[in-house]
Amino acid sequence: MDDAQLTLDLDGWEGPLDLLLSLARGQKVDLRKISILALVEQYLAYVESARALKLELAADYLVMAAWLAYLKSALLLPRDPLAEPDPEELALRLQLRLERLSAMREAGARLMARDRTGRDVFARGAPEGLRTVRKAAWQAEIFDLIAAYGRISARTRPVMHVVADREVMTLEAALERVSMLVGERIDWSVIESFLPDATMLQDGERLRRSALASSFVAALELARQGRIELRQASPFAPLYLRARA
Amino acid sequence: MTPPDDFVRAVEAVLFAAEAPLTIDAIRAHVGAGDVKSALETLTANYAGRGIGIVRRGDRWQFQTAADMAHMLRRDREEPRKLSRAGIETLAIIAYHEPVTRAEIEAIRGVQISKGTLDVLMEAGWVKPAGRREVPGRPLMFATSREFLVHFGLASRRDLPGIDDLRAAGLLDPVDLAFDRLEDSEDGGEDGAISGIEAG
Amino acid sequence: MTPPDDFVRAVEAVLFAAEAPLTIDAIRAHVGAGDVKSALETLTANYAGRGIGIVRRGDRWQFQTAADMAHMLRRDREEPRKLSRAGIETLAIIAYHEPVTRAEIEAIRGVQISKGTLDVLMEAGWVKPAGRREVPGRPLMFATSREFLVHFGLASRRDLPGIDDLRAAGLLDPVDLAFDRLEDSEDGGEDGAISGIEAG
Numbered sequence: 001m002d003d004a005q006l007t008l009d010l011d012g013w014e015g016p017l018d019l020l021l022s023l024a025r026g027q028k029v030d031l032r033k034i035s036i037l038a039l040v041e042q043y044l045a046y047v048e049s050a051r052a053l054k055l056e057l058a059a060d061y062l063v064m065a066a067w068l069a070y071l072k073s074a075l076l077l078p079r080d081p082l083a084e085p086d087p088e089e090l091a092l093r094l095q096l097r098l099e100r101l102s103a104m105r106e107a108g109a110r111l112m113a114r115d116r117t118g119r120d121v122f123a124r125g126a127p128e129g130l131r132t133v134r135k136a137a138w139q140a141e142i143f144d145l146i147a148a149y150g151r152i153s154a155r156t157r158p159v160m161h162v163v164a165d166r167e168v169m170t171l172e173a174a175l176e177r178v179s180m181l182v183g184e185r186i187d188w189s190v191i192e193s194f195l196p197d198a199t200m201l202q203d204g205e206r207l208r209r210s211a212l213a214s215s216f217v218a219a220l221e222l223a224r225q226g227r228i229e230l231r232q233a234s235p236f237a238p239l240y241l242r243a244r245a
Numbered sequence: 246m247t248p249p250d251d252f253v254r255a256v257e258a259v260l261f262a263a264e265a266p267l268t269i270d271a272i273r274a275h276v277g278a279g280d281v282k283s284a285l286e287t288l289t290a291n292y293a294g295r296g297i298g299i300v301r302r303g304d305r306w307q308f309q310t311a312a313d314m315a316h317m318l319r320r321d322r323e324e325p326r327k328l329s330r331a332g333i334e335t336l337a338i339i340a341y342h343e344p345v346t347r348a349e350i351e352a353i354r355g356v357q358i359s360k361g362t363l364d365v366l367m368e369a370g371w372v373k374p375a376g377r378r379e380v381p382g383r384p385l386m387f388a389t390s391r392e393f394l395v396h397f398g399l400a401s402r403r404d405l406p407g408i409d410d411l412r413a414a415g416l417l418d419p420v421d422l423a424f425d426r427l428e429d430s431e432d433g434g435e436d437g438a439i440s441g442i443e444a445g
Numbered sequence: 446m447t448p449p450d451d452f453v454r455a456v457e458a459v460l461f462a463a464e465a466p467l468t469i470d471a472i473r474a475h476v477g478a479g480d481v482k483s484a485l486e487t488l489t490a491n492y493a494g495r496g497i498g499i500v501r502r503g504d505r506w507q508f509q510t511a512a513d514m515a516h517m518l519r520r521d522r523e524e525p526r527k528l529s530r531a532g533i534e535t536l537a538i539i540a541y542h543e544p545v546t547r548a549e550i551e552a553i554r555g556v557q558i559s560k561g562t563l564d565v566l567m568e569a570g571w572v573k574p575a576g577r578r579e580v581p582g583r584p585l586m587f588a589t590s591r592e593f594l595v596h597f598g599l600a601s602r603r604d605l606p607g608i609d610d611l612r613a614a615g616l617l618d619p620v621d622l623a624f625d626r627l628e629d630s631e632d633g634g635e636d637g638a639i640s641g642i643e644a645g
Contacts, residue, residue: 010463014531014534014554014556015554015556016553016555016556017554017555017556018554018555018556020619032497040453044616060556080300084316090629092624093624094480095621096620096623096624097553097555099616100553100616100620101332101553101554101555103614103616103617104534104537104538104541104553104554104612105534105537106607107537107540107541107606107607107611108533108534108536108537109533109595109607110606110607111533111534111536111540112528112535113516113607114598114599115512115598116597116598116599116608117509117595118596118598119470119514119515119516119519119600120512120598121509121511121514121515121598122261122262122509122510123262123263123307123508123509124261124461124508124520124603125261125262125263125264126263126264126265126307126613127461127462127463127464128309128310128318128461128462129318129463129464130318130319130320130462130463130464130467130475131318131319131320132319132320132321132322132474133319133320133321133322134321134322134324135321135322135323135324136324136325136365136368136369137321137323137324137326138323138325138326138327138328138368138369138371139325139326139327139328139334140327140328140332140333140336140396140397141397142397142398142399144328144333145333145336145337145340146337146405146406146411146414147416148330148333148334148336148337149334149337149338149340149341149411150411150414150417151334151414151416152337152353152354152355153408153411153417154417155355156353156354156355156417161406180618193628205387218353220506230369235284239284246492249495249496253496254494254495254496254511255496255514256496256513257495258497258510258511258518259494259495259517259518260566261496261497261508261510261513262510263575271470275517275518276517284629293448295449295454295455295457295462296453296456296457296461297457304481308461310458310462311458314454314455314458314459317455317458317459317475317476318459318475320459320464320474320475322474327533333562364531380564384508384622389593396491401469441499
């Protein structure tokens with residue numbers, strides 16, 4: 001690879017390591033047997049020629065050039081066993097890096113040369129396609145069902161009130177009671193005194209009112225039959241009863 | 246399959262990769278000179294009885310999956326889903342009152358039901374149409390199915406608890422009703438007995 | 446040619462109809478219970494030497510045309526986009542070293558990766574982020590995808606060209622590790638066992 005070609009390819013380098021690898025390949029030996037010193041000299045010569053042509057080199061290339069110049073001097077000077085880092089070590093590391101880059105470059109080329117889908121091999125042009133039909137598996141428990149019916153019943157059924165039986169005093173009973181009691185009385189007696197003792201009975205107040213109504217009607221009936229007399233001073237005043245003499 | 250010669254292989258590959266059925270001329274444009282028709286016949290014979298095959302549609306040829314394998318290309322995946330509240334209430338009404346029309350379900354439920362609700366119940370296989378009511382409009386009636394009994398673990402509909410059972414279980418005591426009753430008794434009113442329409 | 450049994454035919458039809466490579470589980474979801482793997486092996490043998498065939502790509506299987514039919518099929522087709530040199534090298538480094546960080550890629554190439562390079566590889570669907578390396582800065586790692594295997598016709602990453610030789614030669618180990626090993630062996634120590642960062 002001559003200088004002219006290197007110059008032409010200036011834009012093509014993928015960094016200083018790439019340039020070094022190309023130069024190393026120029027030695028046409030296994031990278032493990034490469035002369036690092038020769039490689040360094042080639043690189044420095046390339047950078048010099050680029051400068052002579054007033055080509056702008058990226059900073060990476062100049063940094064590498066400076067480092068290689070240091071490596072070159074270290075390799076040429078008599079070996080100082082205390083020198084750190086050991087120039088042989090630096091040279092070996094550079095060689096290892098070149099090997100790795102080279103390996104990946106070859107791997108990339110082999111990868112690209114494979115039978116690639118859409119270029120060399122093809123999938124089916126018009127596949128029928130596979131379909132997955134989602135189907136609901138409906139779930140409900142018996143409790144949900146029963147509870148739902150309970151809920152509907154409670155919510156919507158007409159609520160019917162049934163009035164419980166309760167004790168009343170019938171008109172017949174009142175007639176009998178009033179006609180019997182009135183005969184035992186000598187003087188006028190207020191109608192309430194003919195009622196049964198309400199406090200003795202369960203639900204007494206209700207029964208007392210029923211008895212009052214029935215006894216009043218009974219009193220009217222007995223008066224109509226001429227068996228008793230009624231007396232009341234004014235509307236809503238106490239009503240008195242007395243047996244007819 | 247015995248490997249065919251390269252010309253037949255080429256026709257096979259071209260037909261496979263094609264995005265639409267191909268005429269013999271179109272195939273030839275890819276594979277070059279050769280007896281395409283005879284290659285297609287060889288391929289048709291090669292694929293006889295396999296899961297895929299070569300078919301002719303008019304003057305065009307294509308690969309396609311065997312007709313008896315079509316059902317394999319589609320698969321059903323069951324996803325568990327819970328019935329909605331409307332769904333379970335509608336199902337309960339049908340179960341307790343069947344056969345019952347949609348209007349009757351709505352009257353009992355006190356709320357309209359959407360068309361989808363009955364569809365879901367029929368899709369689930371729990372409800373089926375059960376003739377028509379002989380009244381004006383002849384509305385469709387619905388009833389529960391055998392799958393309904395199986396799913397809910399019932400020997401028959403008589404196994405469904407009656408209203409008295411529901412009451413005993415407290416299932417007729419939703420919060421609002423119980424609350425109303427509490428208020429009544431505080432006012433000194435008597436307990437209203439609910440006269441249940443006997444179900445079943 | 447003996448036609449295969451119905452289970453093998455079903456696997457054949459499903460794989461043929463699929464729009465993308467299928468896992469064994471996906472095939473089973475369509476064809477039902479049976480030895481899918483053995484059916485795939487039967488089919489692979491059946492199609493050996495034909496114009497189309499069955500290949501494994503990672504844990505998925507697909508039909509595709511035979512590689513030697515490429516010249517018949519390229520007609521009228523667009524070439525896949527050409528990758529830049531940086532793109533090719535970066536892809537190779539990721540494939541052979543995955544998972545790998547951007548800094549590790551740059552160390553091998555001796556140059557920074559321009560922003561677009563990884564984007565192009567990810568856009569092509571060949572490279573995907575693969576978690577973060579648990580070191581300071583938690584850098585993102587990259588790895589190849591299933592589409593990478595499909596596109597480059599690899600049954601698995603073990604099929605990457607020359608990967609075994611590269612690993613055996615220590616060329617997939619970082620420079621520091623390789624250097625230490627060389628030093629060890631020069632110091633008369635036993636050959637350092639290759640404690641390569643296991644790929645894949």
